[in-house]
Amino acid sequence: MDVTSELRGASRLAAVQALYQMELSGQGAGDVVMQFRNKAFGYDGEKGYKAADEEFFEELVRGVVREQNDIDAKIAVRLNQKWRLSRLDTTLRAIMRAAVFELAYRVDVPAKVVIDEYVTLSMSFYDGPEPKFVNASLDNLARDVRASEFSA
Template sequence: MTRTKPSSITDARRGARLAAVQALYQMEMSGGGVKSTVREYLDHRLGEDSETGPLETADVDFFRVLVEGVVEEQALIDASIKARLAKGWRLERIDSIVRAAVRAATFELLRRADVPVAVVIDEYVGIVNAFFDGPEGGFTNGLLDRLARELKANDLRQLTS
């Protein structure tokens, strides 16, 4: 398969994030496994002409890290998200696409210190806004902002203890 050279690292990562959210959503809806889903994206979706454009330039390695990382650490990620939801909310109540985006963003916030927090939040809010016209983007922004602030506060507490 011919891979299009990314016009920038930003575009390549943006494409990887979008593809990761789509792959996570697909796995949840179909019950498919991580290996077969990643393989499908590598063989048939990434680097191909696409209605969504960004998949053409997706950073394949970053895509793989995101999808495999979310699946590997889903229990920790879900616990982190659940702890920040409003009282009475359950993770299952969140739309599946939003849930996939929030999981991927949470993985980046927890494990990718090389990516600025503002970039993570902005990128995933943008992905959610591409799928929804309603309040989902604001919900995602608020949840990720709360998560990022509390994770940073916990990191600072651990450094000073």
């Protein structure tokens, strides 16, 4: 894994954590982004320092907030009729929203990379069936929003 991939992976994890925090606390994106930039990321050599692509992190968080209605609609289409997005665990909702933002709005990142990254990330939070749910849902969503990458 190259440095850019590692930094983006850390940014994705931080974005999911930030989205989770925002949903539970009601804080806005600007406040949470600043908290992460000032406390979670910090500076090299600082205690608790995490290396991340801070611009990518901010784009994910602000992008999910900006496009949340569209993102939620895309997710809802792929949920079982008996399920609503609100029934998903808060962490799972954050994972799905961040992933769908990347699939729909960051076409510079290949769909298969996005899916793999978020399935792996979901394994950090869940030991049960959730990673399989993330994989299947994102695979279907990717075929909706990036059909050209799967047509070959």
